[in-house]
Amino acid sequence: MAPDGWFRRKGNAAGKAARKHLDALPDGLWTKCPKCGEILFSKELEKNLKVCSKCSYHFKLGAVERLAIMVDEGSFVETDAGLVTINHLSFPDYESKLAKGCANSGLNDGMVSGTASIGGHSVVICVADFGFMGGSMGSVYGEKISRAFERGIETGSPVIIVNTSGGARMQEGLVSLMQMAKTSAAAAKFGRTGLMYISILTDPTMAGVHASFAMLADIIIAEPGALIGFAGQRVAAQAQVIKPPQGFQLAEFQLEHGMVDMVLPRRDMKDTLAKILAMGARR
Numbered sequence: 657m658a659p660d661g662w663f664r665r666k667g668n669a670a671g672k673a674a675r676k677h678l679d680a681l682p683d684g685l686w687t688k689c690p691k692c693g694e695i696l697f698s699k700e701l702e703k704n705l706k707v708c709s710k711c712s713y714h715f716k717l718g719a720v721e722r723l724a725i726m727v728d729e730g731s732f733v734e735t736d737a738g739l740v741t742i743n744h745l746s747f748p749d750y751e752s753k754l755a756k757g758c759a760n761s762g763l764n765d766g767m768v769s770g771t772a773s774i775g776g777h778s779v780v781i782c783v784a785d786f787g788f789m790g791g792s793m794g795s796v797y798g799e800k801i802s803r804a805f806e807r808g809i810e811t812g813s814p815v816i817i818v819n820t821s822g823g824a825r826m827q828e829g830l831v832s833l834m835q836m837a838k839t840s841a842a843a844a845k846f847g848r849t850g851l852m853y854i855s856i857l858t859d860p861t862m863a864g865v866h867a868s869f870a871m872l873a874d875i876i877i878a879e880p881g882a883l884i885g886f887a888g889q890r891v892a893a894q895a896q897v898i899k900p901p902q903g904f905q906l907a908e909f910q911l912e913h914g915m916v917d918m919v920l921p922r923r924d925m926k927d928t929l930a931k932i933l934a935m936g937a938r939r
């Protein structure tokens with residue numbers, strides 16, 4: 657007869673003990689990577705620009721965090737900060753969702769716009785925040801994008817937009833969908849000046865934002881592993897006669913098929929933008 661304990665699942669017991677140990681640690685000290693499952697020391701993760709040191713998974717960044725690692729220190733000046741969304745359609749519970757979005761992100765809306773410099777080059781910059789209602793595009797979001805293009809024309813500056821969005825904001829119905837046309841028209845007007853527009857697609861950039869200004873840039877850069885597309889994967893699969901290939905909405909697939917110009921790790925973003933802006937300035 658086997659000695660007692662031979663068939664006990666020691667690994668599982670050890671795992672339970674480890675989890676118990678982790679549960680006992682203060683909140684926020686550790687972060688689990690959603691891709692590889694590695695338990696990461698939160699401070700190290702922050703130092704690594706919120707990229708997993710084991711599998712290079714790029715965690716989502718808030719707009720403020722993004723600006724901090726992308727633009728020259730102290731150069732960002734916010735514009736149109738006072739624009740506040742109203743409930744055009746008296747959509748039920750919209751106000752409470754807006755309040756929750758504000759609390760989650762610390763912002764008035766899912767899009768922050770302003771002016772800054774990158775590597776000494778002046779730019780007009782907009783950064784989306786997924787923490788505000790999934791980065792959905794409503795009237796304020798669209799207005800800020802349109803004004804950014806106008807500001808680019810007025811000041812002769814390149815425009816950079818960092819995108820992350822689940823799409824149009826359904827609580828604003830047609831007003832939200834209209835932002836697709838409005839921002840696209842603004843991008844086209846800006847394009848006619850010959851000034852440079854750079855769009856950065858981060859995880860995820862989908863639907864109404866993907867189908868408007870986000871894909872109309874002169875240079876489209878994506879972060880590794882970002883989900884980029886119009887319809888969600890399940891809807892896309894249902895709508896097509898041919899089954900879409902595996903991972904067809906990932907940044908790397910989009911690069912292979914000419915939809916984006918480069919896939920750039922987060923740590924290389926600022927320097928690469930500075931180089932591109934320098935080339936644009938020499939034209």
Ligand SMILES: [Zn+2]
Nearest residue numbers: 689692708711
């Ligand atoms: Zn990982």
